[in-house]
Amino acid sequence: MEVQSFIANENKLKKLYYICSEDNYLREEFKQKFIDKFVDEEIKDFNLSFVQPGEDYLKRLKSAVQTPPLGSEKRFVISHLEAADSFDKKEAEKFIALLENLAESTSLLILSPEPLDKRKKLYLRIKKQGSYHEFKAPKYSNLDKWIVSRFREYNKKIDKRSIKVLENMFSNKLEILAAEIEKIVTRFPDKEKISYYDIKDLISRERFIEDEEIFAFLDLIGEKKTDKALLSLKEMLNKGVYPLYLLTMLANQIELLMQVKFYSQFTKNNKEIAKKINKHPYPVKKALQRSRNFTQLELEKILEEILTANYHFLTGYYPDQNTALEMIIIKAINY
Template sequence: MDALAGILKKSMQELKPLYIIASEDRYILSDFKDKFVDKFVDDASRDFNLSYLEEDETEDFPVFLKNQANTPPIFADRRFIIARTASYFTGKEKKEELLISLFNNFPETTIMLILVDGKIDQRLKLVDAAKKTGEVLTVSAPRFAELDKWILNEFKKRGKDIEFEGVKFLEQIFSNNLQRLESEIEKIALYKVDKQKISLADLLAIISKDKLLEDSLVFNLTDALLQGNKAAAVRELKQMLDGGAIPLA
């Protein structure tokens, strides 16, 4: 995640024309997108010179992406394109030619950020073309000491400190699921709005561990079903039933 922080430290003049960021953690991609826009796209440009493209909401993703990229900015020096895909750059989608053509003849007035849900296939010609024009990064959710730091920073952003035992408690419950961690940290900060230092006892007082585990299992089950991972869904359901959950009739 240090590489993403490095991009956000750049000036507009230092930005490359193309960034492709891949991760299996949707929170990382969404969080970086928001920070990227906040840093580089001023309010005046957001109405006319900022376009969002979602692959699953676009009939012909490569055509639309190329057309948007080649549209000149209006009363500005740069046009920004933010796109999201789960098929391109991963090997799932074989129609590469149009995007390769775009990357090989990339317009000077466009800055493009493509967010990829999944793992990039480094063998693809499309990836090689992207690297010649810009930067291709794969980012994983933080673990161990890096995750400790991330949790501490999330509390700090909300004007809070947390005891180390509390950090480890949250990691034990939610692992490195950043979306769930961020949601719980926000809830904790709201419950303890008048307290600056959060202790493990505070966490236990705010939320029941059993309830946390139940919620986590429900979240994991839903996520597995949405991804079509039947084996994982069966495991999560079995764990819920073993823990005393009552199945719906």
């Protein structure tokens, strides 16, 4: 089932939703559609909270879900969680107790890239308390349909050869694909049908941006060097890097820094951390060095800012994306 269909059929709000998808785009899509359907605009400021993973996670989550709603019957808490199965026995028991004692006035949405072990107590408790669902990025013919539907949202058609080119370059990484599709339709506003010859040069530019360039950019943010960070940003944009692609790359690196910083409390060995988070030791080593420039709270705030902007970019909320990206960076530096 697709995210859109799931939300459309969810007519009675539950106290707990545990949503898993390794695809960040699908997790963000679920979060935004959940908010759009269930969280009234007038109560967002006081009754919608976000809890990011990191230090004292369970303590912060418990505080959020136990806070009563203000001027409303419901309070909503949305939390990103890397892997609940990585809790030790004591933490797992606390987490289960927290979920079992949710107030009727609270609705908790947990978003995780990792599915739960269905043999364990945590999964069984979640199924009993609320809704557990896994969403997978589409493949093969379903991915073809997804790409076609994305173009259709912009009132565009695309030929089969172009679909295959997009799939070959970006596989089923939906966040990157969505950014590429938006770039294509923006470049050809008056064309009803997009052809291979329209896109072949346009989609190749971002392939040249390196992780090192992103890391250097993050260094400038961490060192609070606003002028140099904005200059670096402009240089990347001048190379033809699409703002939404850059935002996606930044989100990926911030998530890596958060993971590495969390595990660095227990070990400074990059190989051990890499094994924990299923990453190659080299980028983990680099992230371990860069994570010292940020507190966990700063990283959480920056990531939330980026994810919100990412959604606004996709929905066309920001007409001038370059300027919007500059404002996001300035805000991140000032945290």
